[in-house]
Amino acid sequence: MGIPDEGGRAAAERxxxxxxxxxxxxxxGVGARDGGELRHPPLLVIAGAGSGKTSTLxxxxxxLIDCGAEPSRLLLLTFSRRAAGEMSRxxxxxxxxxxxxxxxxxxxxxxxxxxxxxxxxxxxxxxIDPAFSIHDRQDSADLLNLARHGLGFSAREKRFPLxxxxxxxxxxxxxxxxxxxxxxxxxxxxxAEWQAELKCxxxxxxxxxxxxQVLDYDDLLLYWAQxxxxxxxxxxxxxxxxxVLVDEYQDTNRLQAAILLSMKPDGNGLTVVGDDAQSIYAxxxxxxxxxxxxxxxxxxxxxxxxxxxxxxxxxxxxxxxNRVIALASERxxxxxxxxxxxxxxxxxxxxxxxxxxxxxxxxxxxxxREAGVRLRSQAxxxxxxxxxxxxxxxxxxxxxxxxxxxxLKFLEAAHVKDVLAILRWGQNRRDRLAGFRAMQxxxxxxxKSAGRVLDHIAATAPGCMLLEEQPVAESARPAWREFxxxxxxxxxxxxxxxxxxxQVCRWxxxxxxxxxxxxxxxxTDIEQLALIAASxxxxxxxxxxxxxxxxAASSDAAGPPLLDEDYLILSTIHSAKGQEWTAVFxxxxxxxxxxxxLATGSTAAIEEERRLLYVAMTRAxxxxxxxxxxSFHVTQQPALGDRHVHAARTRFIPHALLPDYEQLSWPPxxxxxxxxxxxxxxxxxxxTARMRAIWE
Numbered sequence: 001m002g003i004p005d006e007g008g009r010a011a012a013e014r015x016x017x018x019x020x021x022x023x024x025x026x027x028x029g030v031g032a033r034d035g036g037e038l039r040h041p042p043l044l045v046i047a048g049a050g051s052g053k054t055s056t057l058x059x060x061x062x063x064l065i066d067c068g069a070e071p072s073r074l075l076l077l078t079f080s081r082r083a084a085g086e087m088s089r090x091x092x093x094x095x096x097x098x099x100x101x102x103x104x105x106x107x108x109x110x111x112x113x114x115x116x117x118x119x120x121x122x123x124x125x126x127x128i129d130p131a132f133s134i135h136d137r138q139d140s141a142d143l144l145n146l147a148r149h150g151l152g153f154s155a156r157e158k159r160f161p162l163x164x165x166x167x168x169x170x171x172x173x174x175x176x177x178x179x180x181x182x183x184x185x186x187x188x189x190x191x192a193e194w195q196a197e198l199k200c201x202x203x204x205x206x207x208x209x210x211x212x213q214v215l216d217y218d219d220l221l222l223y224w225a226q227x228x229x230x231x232x233x234x235x236x237x238x239x240x241x242x243x244v245l246v247d248e249y250q251d252t253n254r255l256q257a258a259i260l261l262s263m264k265p266d267g268n269g270l271t272v273v274g275d276d277a278q279s280i281y282a283x284x285x286x287x288x289x290x291x292x293x294x295x296x297x298x299x300x301x302x303x304x305x306x307x308x309x310x311x312x313x314x315x316x317x318x319x320x321x322n323r324v325i326a327l328a329s330e331r332x333x334x335x336x337x338x339x340x341x342x343x344x345x346x347x348x349x350x351x352x353x354x355x356x357x358x359x360x361x362x363x364x365x366x367x368x369r370e371a372g373v374r375l376r377s378q379a380x381x382x383x384x385x386x387x388x389x390x391x392x393x394x395x396x397x398x399x400x401x402x403x404x405x406x407x408l409k410f411l412e413a414a415h416v417k418d419v420l421a422i423l424r425w426g427q428n429r430r431d432r433l434a435g436f437r438a439m440q441x442x443x444x445x446x447x448k449s450a451g452r453v454l455d456h457i458a459a460t461a462p463g464c465m466l467l468e469e470q471p472v473a474e475s476a477r478p479a480w481r482e483f484x485x486x487x488x489x490x491x492x493x494x495x496x497x498x499x500x501x502x503q504v505c506r507w508x509x510x511x512x513x514x515x516x517x518x519x520x521x522x523x524t525d526i527e528q529l530a531l532i533a534a535s536x537x538x539x540x541x542x543x544x545x546x547x548x549x550x551x552a553a554s555s556d557a558a559g560p561p562l563l564d565e566d567y568l569i570l571s572t573i574h575s576a577k578g579q580e581w582t583a584v585f586x587x588x589x590x591x592x593x594x595x596x597x598l599a600t601g602s603t604a605a606i607e608e609e610r611r612l613l614y615v616a617m618t619r620a621x622x623x624x625x626x627x628x629x630x631s632f633h634v635t636q637q638p639a640l641g642d643r644h645v646h647a648a649r650t651r652f653i654p655h656a657l658l659p660d661y662e663q664l665s666w667p668p669x670x671x672x673x674x675x676x677x678x679x680x681x682x683x684x685x686x687x688t689a690r691m692r693a694i695w696e
Contacts, residue, residue, distance in 0.1 A: 014059060014094055022052060025305045026059045032066050040243065042267025042302035044294050047275055048336045049321075049618035050312030052581065054083075056249060057091035061105070064243055065095055075241040076108040077189050081545060084108045087247070107241065109303075111256055112548040114222035118227070118237065126227055129213045131492075138412060140216040141167045143433050147204040152463035161191050161198075174218045175253040175285030186602075203653045213430045217548070220254045228262040231651040238263035242495060249274035249294070253285035253353065264346075267298040276332050277325045280574060280604070280612050292330060300337050307336045312580050314342035317624050319621045320660040321617040322654055328610055329603065336618075346617070346624035348661040349654070358390040360666045361396060361585050364625065365511050365568060368583050373623075375401070379569040379580040381616045383593050388570050392588070401567040405575040415512065415522040420543070422504050427539055429457055429467075437679050441511060444476025482507075499544070501533040573616045584620035589613070589628050590647040606634055610652050626653075626661075 015023050030038040047053035065071055078084045089103045107114065116134060121132035135143065145154075145163035153160040161169070169191065172183045178200060184192045191198070209216065215223065228234040243420050244264055246252070249272035252260075264270040272294060279288035295301040310318055318336045325331065351357045365378055382388050388404065393403050418441055424434035432454050453470045468484040486507050486685040490500035505526050512519040512526070536542035569581065588594065594616075595609030617624060653661075 004492070004687060014062065015513060018056070018059060019052075019309050021305065021307050022056045025307065026063050028305065030060075030063055037653060038081065038385055039268045040271075042264075042298050043296075043308065044249075044273045044291070044304045046304060046334060047273050047307045048310060048334055049275065049278065049615070050310040051060075051307035051336070051651065052309075052311055053247075053273055053275075053307065054090070055651070056307060057271075058087055058094060060271065061087070061245065068161050070580055071105055072107070073240065074105060074243040075114070075244045076105060077088050077111055077114060077244070077246045078108070079110060079251055081110060081113065081548075083247060084110060084113075087203065092290065101487055103329075110253075110548060111259075112217060113545060114218045115217075115224040115447055116544050116548065118221050122227060122237075123235070125233070126223070128215075128223070131215045131428055132215050133424050133431045133434065133696070134215045134220070134547045135209075135214055135433070137167070137217060139418070139433055143208060143214070144201070144205050144431045145214075145615075147201055147208055149206060151197075151201060151416075153201060162187075165191065165233050166198065166201060169198060170205070172285060173202075174222055175255050176287070177254040177258070180679050189502055208432075211430075212432050214433075215608065217277070218239050221253075221259065225255050225259050225262070228259055234262045234265075238265075239445075241269070243269040243271065246272040246623045248278035249289045250288060251281050251284075251286045254287060254290070255285075257290045261297060265324075267302055270302075277328070277611055278577060278615050280577065280608060280615055284610050288608070289638035292332070304332065306332070306334050308336055310336045310338045311448075312621055313338060313618060314344070316345045317617065317620050317622075318662070319658070320346045320624070320657070321614055321674075323657050324610065324661055325607060325614045326619065327654075329607055330424050337673070342622065343663045344623070345660065346620075346660070348626050348628060348649075348663045350628045350630060350663075350665045353388045353629050353631050354588075357587060358394040361391055361587070361627065362394045362400065363586070364399070364585065365583075366398075368623065371615055373582050375566040375568040379573055379576065379579070379581040380572060380585045380587060380621065381573050381576050381619065382587040383573060383596055383612070385572060387587050389571070389591065396569065397531050403567050404570040405572065413522070413525060413633050415508070415516065418515070419504055419526060419529060419643075420546070422486070422508070423490055423501060423539060424543055426500070426504075427492065427543065428496070434459075441508070441515065443479045443511075443514065444473060445480065449473065449476070458543040459493055465511045479686075485681070497538045497542075498530070498534045498536070500539065502530055505530045524694065541552055573612050577615050580619050582621045583623035584616070584625070586613075586616045586624075586626045587591055587651045589653070591649070591651055592632075592647065594650050594652070613650065613652050661675040671692075 014043075015026065024045070025045045028043050035406050045053075045056065047056065056565075061074060061076065076084065076087060078087065085108075088108045090103060095645045119126070119128065120130045123132070141163045144167050147165060148154055148160070148166065165188070169180070169183060172178070173180050174188060176183065178186075180195060180202075181192075184195055184198075190585075209219070228237050229317075241263070244260065246260065251274070260270065260272075272291070273542055274291050276291045279286060281289065295304055313321075314337075315338050318338055322335050349360065351360050353387070361380060363376065365380075368378055369375055380388065380391055385404075392402070393402070418437065421434045421437040422441070424431055425438045429435065435457070436447075436450050438520070439445050439453060440447065449472050453472065456470060465654055467487055468481055470480075470484075486504060489495040489503050494500055495503060509523060509526055512522055516522055532546075554556055586594075591597075594613050595606055599605045599609050604677075617626075617677060629647055632645050637689050668682065
């Protein structure tokens with residue numbers, strides 16, 4: 001593999017820890033030459049669930065560095081900052097065995113984060129301001145709503161789509177590279193009558209963003225794709241990186257795939273890792289076609305290597321999961337296997353209804369806990385958030401602590417967005433949305449005053465904006481002067497970072513009682529935000545990365561929540577991807593839930609639902625239970641009223657696959673036997689009374 005003498009022994013020791021398939025992936029093409037030119041052909045690694053994907057990718061990066069690759073010329077793309085950080089940490093540990101210290105990986109990050117860096121660097125050459133602001137999804141929806149109101153669409157007799165729907169349509173068009181008409185027909189048919197108005201709205205939205213030097217989440221990919229789509233720039237940026245390595249390639253959309261192919265059209269130095277069987281994010285624009293079609297983009301086709309040894313689950317769990325995904329209409333063939341044997345098959349549990357499901361799951365969770373499986377090592381998974389409501393009620397009734405992945409995100413809280421608006425406006429005074437929100441935090445400043453100041457700023461030359469002198473009412477002047485000084489402190493050239501952010505947080509905490517009815521509940525989040533800010537080198541990095549990869553809650557930065565000695569995990573299957581637990585319970589394994597009755601309109605949608613069940617099953621290490629309610633109580637049916645409807649086992653486990661499971665019904669027949677005789681009941685009463693007397 002061309003390992004140099006220096007560090008060769010350490011590299012050999014590292015490789016010895018890998019299995020043969022992992023070693024093949026790590027060493028593929030490393031040191032290969034085409035004539036006199038060093039060449040690394042394109043590689044697709046199909047990494048099955050629990051197969052050591054992260055370790056394999058980290059070892060490949062370390063191997064490339066061992067063989068002379070410059071860390072600064074390695075581009076590593078992931079889907080979260082946490083994943084990029086973990087990859088960098090692992091590579092550092094591997095390389096530090098060879099040399100003192102570990103080489104940095106300065107170009108490890110998310111697609112959107114790397115896109116933002118490149119756009120700032122090349123801004124002058126592509127006609128944008130390098131000081132652009134980045135809007136998160138909620139900010140983007142608000143700006144789109146301003147355009148919606150400005151065009152008069154919100155005043156229509158027939159209801160025009162709301163801002164969230166409009167943004168979803170806009171985002172789908174960009175990320176899928178489909179036409180507006182195609183997106184409306186396939187995903188938003190109820191909005192099809194508004195196609196002309198939506199096109200007009202999106203033009204106005206783009207104009208507003210450009211006027212305010214603002215990019216949204218989708219722009220970071222769109223601008224990057226347009227930039228590398230130019231032959232000269234595409235070659236220049238592609239040549240900056242000797243290797244481009246992509247994690248979770250099955251989660252990419254068409255725009256992301258286009259970026260990679262523009263940067264590395266011949267595939268030289270391109271490695272992508274993923275699993276087509278875990279492609280479950282079509283609602284975000286991801287397409288399984290990217291990974292299925294990847295090899296054929298190159299001539300000769302890219303090499304495909306498969307990691308099929310599973311280090312997570314027992315073989316009976318893998319047997320059941322393998323047979324579920326084997327029925328997929330199109331896939332890369334693999335059979336996951338494990339050295340972890342077990343006599344316990346996954347369970348397929350029939351219960352009477354959702355109430356029975358909740359009772360059964362909670363009792364089994366407690367039984368597992370008594371058997372030594374901590375609550376945090378158990379997870380209850382479900383297709384959509386509302387499926388867990390009955391389980392949550394039962395957990396609360398029994399005072400069992402739990403964490404549910406979902407709900408209001410940290411950055412969606414009003415008080416957190418207030419502080420970020422101040423910081424964003426300090427960095428970019430042309431950001432009208434941030435300024436409009438920030439100014440109204442000042443006592444005596446309302447929407448009209450804020451709009452007047454923004455209009456005045458927009459009409460003023462950039463170097464002549466004295467905020468203190470802006471037209472506000474005299475009664476608000478003292479508070480305005482204090483606010484103007486605050487904005488100056490968090491502007492470029494103001495207080496050093498993070499002192500500027502700390503000043504903003506202190507100012508906001510002084511206003512919080514005036515602004516909110518529950519100030520104490522919000523104080524902790526503001527203090528936590530200041531701590532998060534202190535971990536970044538400057539305001540630009542802080543605002544950029546928080547917008548691109550926000551924490552789900554303030555606890556994401558401070559560690560897990562301290563709820564009790566232990567707590568159960570509740571999660572949607574989508575949120576559970578990449579996680580694992582000793583015991584997993586999958587709720588509502590019935591048609592209408594898995595697959596969702598909203599996702600059966602096409603073969604592609606049904607196939608994604610099959611992959612969703614596969615992902616849920618492969619989260620389990622030792623115990624897997626799929627719960628099958630026999631009926632559901634349906635309410636608020638105008639024609640039929642409240643009623644019970646029969647449910648059928650999910651189509652993804654047909655009769656032929658039933659031998660893979662231990663099948664049981666709950667409650668068992670003995671538990672629903674005839675009532676006890678009067679004499680037996682009296683004996684039971686006497687016994688319980690006697691037990692109570694012990695404590696009296």
